[in-house]
Amino acid sequence: MRVLVASRNAKKLKELNRVLEAExxxxxxxVTLSDVEEYAETPETGRDFVDNARIKTSDGVRHTGLVTIADDSGIAVDELRGMPGVLSARWAGQHGNDAANNALLLAQLSDTPDERRGAxxxxxxxxxxxxxxxxxAGMDTEYVGEGHWRGTILREERGEGGFGxxxxxxxVEESGTSVAELSPERKDELSHRGKALAQLVPALRQLSRLEH
Known part of the structure; x- marks a missing residue:
């Protein structure tokens, strides 16, 4: 069965593929948005992560007729009262500019002591x-998973892996080490997205049996 991952982020696709393989x-x-006929995407104007993910899945189902998975994710910084939150991808003003987003966050926390850099x-x-x-299939039309991953904000960028x-x-499990320094397998084991995707596994397993 073809399942659309409503993203063009190849790393997210690899992450979900690793979850399926592990299970x-x-x-x-x-398949990703790059593999289906292009369609106009509804702006992500939701008030929270669930709203934004639903905007993407609704678009995918409506335009492709495929089962669609979408995630919305971000980082919540204690000192910034939970921001950037749903604004994480465009925190510096341009959607998906990781370098600018990271630079802005570092600047905002430049005077914040280590004990208050939780996120x-x-x-x-x-x-x-x-x-x-x-x-x-005798299934519901929607399944939702949510994951959290606790840690701290470093004072400079470290590592070449990951994204965002x-x-x-x-x-917290790898204190002093950035996520960008972890192996993909270790990141899957610990990450917020891995935890959220794991909650979809029973439904995905049921879908996979429809083809057998």
Whole structure:
């Protein structure tokens, strides 16, 4: 069964593929927005992560007819009262400019002592099924997973892996090490997105059996 991952981020696709492989799930072919006919995407104007993920899954199902998975994620910094939050990807004003976002966050926390640099990643993953698929499979039309990952903000970027705020985020399980320095497998094991995706595994396993 083809399942659309409503993103053009190849690293997110690889992450979900690793989750499926680790769970021994076969029969699911993941495709991205780059693999389907282009369509106009609704602006992500939701008030929270769930709203934004649902905007993306609704678009995917409506335009492609495929089961669609989307995640909305970001970083919540204690000293900034939970911001950037849903604004994480465009914190510096331009969507997806990781370097500018990281530089702005570092500047905003430049005078913040180490004991007040706590933060956590949040990921909400939504999977939406077309009504005919849900009906034939005896499944719900929507499944939602949410994951959190606690850590601190470093004083400078470290590592070459990951994306987004990964070079600045040091998880509690790997104190002093940035996410960008972790192996992909270790990141999957610990990450907010890995935790959220894991909650979709039972539904994905059920979908995979429809092809057998």
């Amino acid at each position: 021994g799930i076969t029969g699911i072919e993941l 956590h990643y949040v990921s909400v993953c939504v999977m939406q099924l077309p009504e005919d698929v849900a009906s034939s 705020y990964d070079p600045l985020f040091s998880p």
